[in-house]
Amino acid sequence: xxxxxxxxxxxIWIGDxxxxxxTDQTVELKGWVKRSRGNNNIWxxxxxxxxxxxxxxxxxxxxxxxxxxxxxxxxIETSVVFTGHVxxxxxAEGGHELDIAxxxxxxxxxxxxxxxxxxxxxxxxxxxxxxxxGGTEHTLNHRHLYLRTTRxxxxxxxxxxxxxxIHNYFRGHDFLEYQAPxxxxxxxxxxxxxxxxxxxxxxxxxxxxxxxxxxxAMPALERLYTIxxxxxxxxxxxxxxxxxxxxxxxxxxxxxxxxxMAHGEGVVRSIAKTLLEERxxxxxxxxxxxxxxxxxxxxxxxxxxxxxxxxxLQGKDVSVEWGQDLDYSKEKILTQDFDVPHFLTxxxxxxxxxxxxxxxxxEKYVLCHDLLAPEGYGEIIGGGERTWSEQEILQRIDEEGTxxxxxxxxxxxxxxxxxxxxxxxxxxxRVVSWLAGATHIREVIPFPRTSRRVTP
Ligand code: ATP
Ligand code: MN
Numbered sequence: 001x002x003x004x005x006x007x008x009x010x011x012i013w014i015g016d017x018x019x020x021x022x023t024d025q026t027v028e029l030k031g032w033v034k035r036s037r038g039n040n041n042i043w044x045x046x047x048x049x050x051x052x053x054x055x056x057x058x059x060x061x062x063x064x065x066x067x068x069x070x071x072x073x074x075x076i077e078t079s080v081v082f083t084g085h086v087x088x089x090x091x092a093e094g095g096h097e098l099d100i101a102x103x104x105x106x107x108x109x110x111x112x113x114x115x116x117x118x119x120x121x122x123x124x125x126x127x128x129x130x131x132x133x134g135g136t137e138h139t140l141n142h143r144h145l146y147l148r149t150t151r152x153x154x155x156x157x158x159x160x161x162x163x164x165x166i167h168n169y170f171r172g173h174d175f176l177e178y179q180a181p182x183x184x185x186x187x188x189x190x191x192x193x194x195x196x197x198x199x200x201x202x203x204x205x206x207x208x209x210x211x212x213x214x215x216x217a218m219p220a221l222e223r224l225y226t227i228x229x230x231x232x233x234x235x236x237x238x239x240x241x242x243x244x245x246x247x248x249x250x251x252x253x254x255x256x257x258x259x260x261m262a263h264g265e266g267v268v269r270s271i272a273k274t275l276l277e278e279r280x281x282x283x284x285x286x287x288x289x290x291x292x293x294x295x296x297x298x299x300x301x302x303x304x305x306x307x308x309x310x311x312x313l314q315g316k317d318v319s320v321e322w323g324q325d326l327d328y329s330k331e332k333i334l335t336q337d338f339d340v341p342h343f344l345t346x347x348x349x350x351x352x353x354x355x356x357x358x359x360x361x362x363e364k365y366v367l368c369h370d371l372l373a374p375e376g377y378g379e380i381i382g383g384g385e386r387t388w389s390e391q392e393i394l395q396r397i398d399e400e401g402t403x404x405x406x407x408x409x410x411x412x413x414x415x416x417x418x419x420x421x422x423x424x425x426x427x428x429x430r431v432v433s434w435l436a437g438a439t440h441i442r443e444v445i446p447f448p449r450t451s452r453r454v455t456p
Contacts, residue, residue, distance in 0.1 A: 015051030018094040022086045029054070029098060030106075032148070033078045043071050047082060047098070050153070055092055056082055058100040071103045077115040077148065079107040116142050117149060123439075127452070128237060132439040143447055144456050154282045155436055155444045158275060162432050163227060165274035166248045169267045170225040175250060178224040180213035182206060182231075185406045193232040195243075206231035209425055211355075212410050214251040215386060218421050219413070225250040227428065235451050238328060239440045240378065240430055244449040251423035257367040257385050260422045261343055264371050264381045265301045268341060268431065272297035275435055288437050295340055296435070301371065303343040309334055325351040326370075331378035338374040345369045354396035355410075357385040357422070369424070377434035383424020390414040 012027045031049035038044050043058045060068040074080050083102040088095060109115065117139060126135025139146050146152055170177070183197065183204045195206040210226050217224060230247040250263060272293055275283060283290060306326075313320045318333055320326070325347070326334070335342070346365040349358055356366035368384030387393045393414050397404055404411065432444040442448035447456065 013051040014049045014054050023088050029082045033074050056098040078109045159432050161278045162271050165271040169270045175223040175225040176221045180210040195231050195233050210249045222253040246428040248426040253421045299340045301341045305346045323348045332376045335372050341373050343369045354400045357387045373434040380430045381424050381426045385422040388418045
């Protein structure tokens with residue numbers, strides 16, 4: 001490894017080798033040992049890098065005793081550089097094999113402390129007794145190592161493509177990327193999920209949403225978006241709540257509830273389309289139905305009023321009363337019959353906070369929407385029109401009994417040239433979880449934060 005002044009940059013990727021780009025060439029493969037086995041004369045190593053895996057074969061006769069022993073010592077997760085010859089082989093997984101000519105160990109693994117994650121740790125009962133991937137105390141304690149498993153790596157690749165798709169969608173529709181503070185003074189989503197932070201003798205909170213600060217810049221930028229973490233002290237343990245999640249939010253001047261829904265539909269469809277274009281292999285590995293994902297990418301998303309959803313639920317003998325917000329147990333029942341995401345609109349005013357605009361046609365309702373994902377995944381977007389006149393916002397704040405003081409800046413936005421506007425928040429982890437068919441939201445974020453865990 002004496003390579004000062006030289007470059008270590010990789011030029012040969014296992015994915016490309018498997019695509020046939022290096023067949024019959026001598027190459028240098030850099031990666032990690034995924035599995036190995038063999039006998040005294042021949043040794044098989046499955047080598048992985050971020051792009052794929054390939055079986056590599058070392059024969060004692062060709063390598064000599066010393067190199068062969070080095071190869072055998074490269075146990076799981078040892079990092080290595082193999083030099084060898086690429087051979088096409090129909091029987092090999094991926095279609096190619098490497099005949100090893102030389103072995104260099106980069107980072108050895110101590111055989112007394114072998115890699116702690118095995119196949120037996122993958123799909124098992126988790127902390128809550130549910131069958132999920134990677135959810136045992138053991139795997140969660142070793143999350144930093146669990147990330148190297150094929151399943152976790154696959155999820156992270158889908159996640160990366162989803163983030164890219166969101167940026168492309170908004171930038172492609174003339175939205176400007178805009179950042180809000182993460183230390184804030186007031187709640188967006190109800191006080192019960194606020195994280196309190198001591199702040200130089202005062203009290204601050206971690207932001208639950210970018211929205212209020214985005215509205216402040218709405219008259220400046222008109223169309224803005226972000227992808228940023230939001231924080232909510234979610235005490236209940238569900239498969240779709242994190243305490244720190246990635247929130248893609250948009251705010252738009254001169255827009256109705258319908259205009260905003262069109263962008264919600266647009267961005268979700270474009271995430272599905274991007275995953276099909278960039279991550280077909282990963283979706284296939286996860287045994288996702290590609291035609292179903294194509295439907296998510298191509299079909300319009302139907303819209304249904306809250307009242308209609310209540311009727312459907314009551315028709316299924318679900319005990320639910322008009323005026324209640326729909327929790328997951330209800331969304332799940334509702335979405336089981338859906339084959340594409342559906343919007344629920346016009347929730348009762350009593351179920352929603354002050355910033356939702358009251359429907360001028362019927363004051364019992366607000367002009368809002370939730371987008372519910374099928375397959376039982378439930379809400380992935382919440383949004384709507386904002387209360388935009390000064391008079392209405394003061395009335396709604398007072399009606400709710402919310403103090404005006406922390407929201408003075410928010411009220412000012414209305415006092416100086418308020419205009420109709422709105423936006424939405426999309427839970428990126430939830431969307432990836434649904435499109436990946438994950439067993440739990442924590443599968444799609446590298447270091448999940450929940451009420452029970454901030455480590456590692
Ligand atoms: P829920 O009722 O499921 O808790 P919410 O109504 O609190 O959701 P919003 O405040 O509308 O959600 O937030 C916008 C989006 O952010 C949601 O549609 C969801 O996709 C995502 N989201 C909200 N809370 C969480 C969380 N704790 N973990 C992951 N994603 C979340
Ligand atoms: Mn919530």
